[in-house]
Amino acid sequence: xxxxxxxxxxxxxxxxxxxxxxxxxxxxxxxxxxxxxxxxxxxxxxxxxxxxxxxxxxxxxxxxxxxxxxxxxxxxxxxxxxxxxxxxxxxxxxxxxxxxxxxxxxxxxxxxxxxxxxxxxxxxxxxxxxxxxxxxxxxxxxxxxxxxxxxxxxxxxxxxxxxxx
Amino acid sequence: xxxxxxxxxxxxxxxxxxxxxxxxxxxxxxxxxxxxxxxxxxxxxxxxxxxxxxxxxxxxxxxxxxxxxxxxxxxxxxxxxxxxxxxxxxxxxxxxxxxxxxxxxxxxxxxxxxxxxxxxxxxxxxxxxxxxxxxxxxxxxxxxxxxxxxxx
Numbered sequence: 001x002x003x004x005x006x007x008x009x010x011x012x013x014x015x016x017x018x019x020x021x022x023x024x025x026x027x028x029x030x031x032x033x034x035x036x037x038x039x040x041x042x043x044x045x046x047x048x049x050x051x052x053x054x055x056x057x058x059x060x061x062x063x064x065x066x067x068x069x070x071x072x073x074x075x076x077x078x079x080x081x082x083x084x085x086x087x088x089x090x091x092x093x094x095x096x097x098x099x100x101x102x103x104x105x106x107x108x109x110x111x112x113x114x115x116x117x118x119x120x121x122x123x124x125x126x127x128x129x130x131x132x133x134x135x136x137x138x139x140x141x142x143x144x145x146x147x148x149x150x151x152x153x154x155x156x157x158x159x160x161x162x163x164x165x
Numbered sequence: 166x167x168x169x170x171x172x173x174x175x176x177x178x179x180x181x182x183x184x185x186x187x188x189x190x191x192x193x194x195x196x197x198x199x200x201x202x203x204x205x206x207x208x209x210x211x212x213x214x215x216x217x218x219x220x221x222x223x224x225x226x227x228x229x230x231x232x233x234x235x236x237x238x239x240x241x242x243x244x245x246x247x248x249x250x251x252x253x254x255x256x257x258x259x260x261x262x263x264x265x266x267x268x269x270x271x272x273x274x275x276x277x278x279x280x281x282x283x284x285x286x287x288x289x290x291x292x293x294x295x296x297x298x299x300x301x302x303x304x305x306x307x308x309x310x311x312x313x314x315x316x317x
Binding site: 139140143147152154155156157158160161 | 238239241242271272273274276277281282
């Protein structure tokens, strides 16, 4: 299905929960409201015409120092969906503030979201509500802070960890 | 002439000579430097000429710990454990800039030089070092082994 048509369908179904849409370089994106996110994801996966059966990527962006976005919500959590049957793609985004950086989990829809969400938690400090096991994925338990946040100092040194017995 | 001192110094030299030509290495290879290590170890450059031809993949049987490649904070305890498991006498070679200083991985994940974890005898800089540099470092290590006070 054409990307513009997908956006039309999603917008028609969810109305004002779709905050904004755009298409750039053939990639169609919908920014959705956080409260509606689980419903939108489920609809995208289960609706026969859409059939997004693959969660290709789940990541986040920190807009702390992004020109023009300094005052807006700090984080954007990004979902890249792909349909094997229909061979089409869609990008969904949800915006969250720093002091309320919580997003509903997608583990129930795509099991791969488990590790992807753990990575986002590890790197950006965005929590996922309802995640079964939200531990750090790449860094170790003793690590303090979230290294891909724009205010994490490049030269910050973490204390060395001792051998685990 | 004190017989004891004469005897001890000569024995020291003999043991030093033996030890410097029987370097059993433990290659702790974590990154791209490993390719250069392999090039050095193979027939063209042939570290066997320096008595270092037999890598042992057990720390219990190794004399020299070759730390080859970037060491991350998660890998650091493993490296420390391997070093502790080696029996005396033991030496450590930091192979490549990442092990010497962290190199250009000046970031949250990388240990900024393995000498923050374990003592290092020879640093071989380079990204990765040419086999000639490695052999140079190895020969410097041999000199160091031969010149030190031998414990046995």
